[in-house]
Amino acid sequence: MSRTSNTRPPGLPTSLTYPEVPVGSLLAGAAARYGDRTAFTHHGDSLSFTGLWRAACRFANALRERGVDTGDTVALHLPNCLAFPVAYYGTLLAGAVFSPASPLLPRDTLHDQLTDCGARVVVTYGPVSAALDGLDVDTVVVVAPTDDNRTDGRTDFADFHAHASPEPPDVTIEAATDLAHLGYTGGTTGRSKGVRLTHRNVVVNAIQYACWGSGAVPAVDDHGNPTVEQVGSGEEWTSELGTGVSINLTPWFHAMGIGGLNIGVVTGGSVTVHDRFDPKAYVADAERLGITTMSGAPALFAALLACDEFHTADLSSVRGITSGAAPMPHEQARALRKRFPDAVISEGYGLTEVTMGATLAPTWQSGTRKVGTVGVPLFDTEVRLVPVEGGEEELPPNTEGEVCLRGPQVMQGYHNRPTETAEVLVDGWLHTGDIGVLDDEGVLSIVDRKKDMLIYKGYNVYPRELEELLVELPEVASAAVVGRRSPEAGELPVAFVVRAPGHGEANEDTVLEAVNAQVPPYKRVREVHFVESIPVSAAGKILKRDLRERLS
Structure with a gap:
């Protein structure tokens, strides 16, 4: 089997037939x-x-x-x-x-x-x-x-x-x-x-993910209600419908949360709801309940990896891990793979404008999963990249560009905002504002938000690249990079850093030296601000607007 074929669900059709039913x-x-x-x-x-x-x-x-x-x-x-x-x-x-x-x-x-x-x-x-x-x-x-x-x-x-x-x-x-x-x-x-x-948007997206994650196809029961039936190999998808057990922390008022709620209902999952994230309590419940899946934003997994109990508890029941809402740092992905060598770990990508999501890495055992990527388009979903500076010309593989999506889960538009709707919906394609790269096999990587990209003396600087380098340092627990306005240069990369436990001595000079030695001069971080925590939204996304305001 070629590597390319390993990015599509084996034994499943490339296109699904979705019941025309209400949620x-x-x-x-x-x-x-x-x-x-x-x-x-x-x-x-x-x-x-x-x-x-x-x-x-x-x-x-x-x-x-x-x-x-x-x-x-x-x-x-x-x-x-x-x-x-x-x-x-x-x-x-x-x-x-x-x-x-x-x-x-x-x-x-x-x-x-x-x-x-x-x-x-x-x-x-x-x-x-x-x-x-x-x-x-x-x-x-x-x-x-x-x-x-x-x-x-x-x-x-x-x-x-x-x-x-x-x-x-x-x-x-x-x-x-x-x-x-x-x-x-x-x-x-x-x-x-x-x-x-x-x-239809909501039903389609729930079925897309339910089928992708369980090796199933849509069906209807005797009353005309939608369901899914597993047809994929039991060796590829090891969990049967109606047997999943999980803990949920993702807020249901967020697109990722309500999407997950619908997927869980379709697949018959049993969900224990936690009000707040307490890593020790999460691990204790995960072991007691025998959870089969874990899902959330990278912030969840970062906190779990920092919890001693997470590394000693019996979590052998976990068969699948999914991450979304924000890019997962490479170091974190590697740490999770080391902790769960037998589990399938998949990253996905989406936004509110596509109901919940548009891509996901393979969830089946033989699938090709690449660290730092968010997978391939779901059933009946297309991804293309266009120039960041504007235009609809499709870019070749391995070229950075704005991610555009088309599929049955794409929104109808923004409420009472026709101008903004027209700006992002062009001939059925949604301009996401995210910068990405499609490789030769059609696997998507998210480089950064278009609005987060910095321009230093005419050069594009992507904060995520610098953030990846920062969190790989042993003295750094988490980090975020934003731009400080500069009349001479345009924008200067500035890092907000949370020290790792036991590294209270870490200072600005050591961090700057370690990171800047790995990048060309125009990408160098100019300042480091140590903070107690990085502000994130309820869904786990870094609130970079808040960090920029601290620099004003």
């Missing part, structure tokens, strides 16, 4: 197939697939009874909790549009987002009164109410849908055109934008 049908199919198997566990409480289906139907009917109609927006201002999947699927079964809002948003930012999405209902975990001032919100449903937030006609989450019918409401949804998600970009480089995703 709620994913849960309907999972409930029929997996029944009483535990879907989610949180703080000792659990929801089976059947229990989640019935609760979601009740929530959907309660929304309809409150006057929520097809196309109305329901905002979920929630952390990960059992109420989240109930409200998420319930919203979509009601024909409404799901709009996630991070509980970490400042009041004014939350107000702006709720205004932009036009939320009629807000499901929240805490006080939101100040953020609702001046908004036309009909109903506020509160999970875990307290004396502070159960006032002014607000409704307890459990009471809201307790007496509604557990049967799905009779709602007509056009999967190809009706919106399912109105998610918001991370805002790591500027103001967040609403991303319009149809039911």
Whole structure:
């Protein structure tokens, strides 16, 4: 078998046929197939697939009874909790549009987002009164109410849908055109934008990843609900559908999180939800539960690798590891491969504008996986590179360019932003703003964000290259590089560095000397600032805008 063929799933077609169904049908199919198997566990409480289906139907009917109609927006201002999947699927079964809002948003930012999405209902975990001032919100449903937030006609989450019918409401949804998600970009480089995703976008992306990860093809059950059937070799994909066990920390209000939730439902995974990341608690639960998969952003794996218990616990049950949201440093990838020599470790790439993702490295045993790359396009997905400075000319392999994507998971556009939509969607191709390289086998590497690239005296400088060199130093735990404005040079590379444990003596001169000895003069780091931590978003992406502000 050639190396090129090892980047495509063996025994699977190159193109899939996707059921034209709404997102709620994913849960309907999972409930029929997996029944009483535990879907989610949180703080000792659990929801089976059947229990989640019935609760979601009740929530959907309660929304309809409150006057929520097809196309109305329901905002979920929630952390990960059992109420989240109930409200998420319930919203979509009601024909409404799901709009996630991070509980970490400042009041004014939350107000702006709720205004932009036009939320009629807000499901929240805490006080939101100040953020609702001046908004036309009909109903506020509160999970875990307290004396502070159960006032002014607000409704307890459990009471809201307790007496509604557990049967799905009779709602007509056009999967190809009706919106399912109105998610918001991370805002790591500027103001967040609403991303319009149809039911078809969401269903397709969940099925793409479910099939890629399990050696399966789409199918429908006797009731017309979507499911997937494994057809790939059991030697290539060692986990059967309906047997996966995992711990989730990725926030469901993020594209990677809600995408993972849907994939887990389709594949029958059993998920234990952790509220916050405590490496020791994560490792203890991973060993106790016998988890089969691990997934998250590189920040998760960096913290685990720094935890002594992670290296001594019995984690032999882990068969697959996936990473996304940000590029994984090469040194971290090598460390994980050493810790899990028998597990398949795959990096993927995506963004909110493609529902969740567009590429993934092979998840099957014989697949060709290259350190520092994010794999190849999923089924029915295309990737091409165009010049960073602009234009639509496709670049040859091994040439740096802007990553453009085309596929059935690409968004319909930005909400109420026609100009910005036209800038990024050109003839069906999404201009991502990321700089990448496609090798001769079509494997994608992400070099950096287009907006993060520095220009020093006319030379392009990619922060990720410098960050890779920094984190390979024994005295550096993590690092981020941004540009400082310079009238003479344009931008000067500046590093923010977290010292590694036991290296408190590390200083600016030693770090600069070690890194700059490995790069040409125009790429040299000019300053090092030691910090306690690198600021990251809830999804694990470095907030470089915050670091730039520290230099102003």
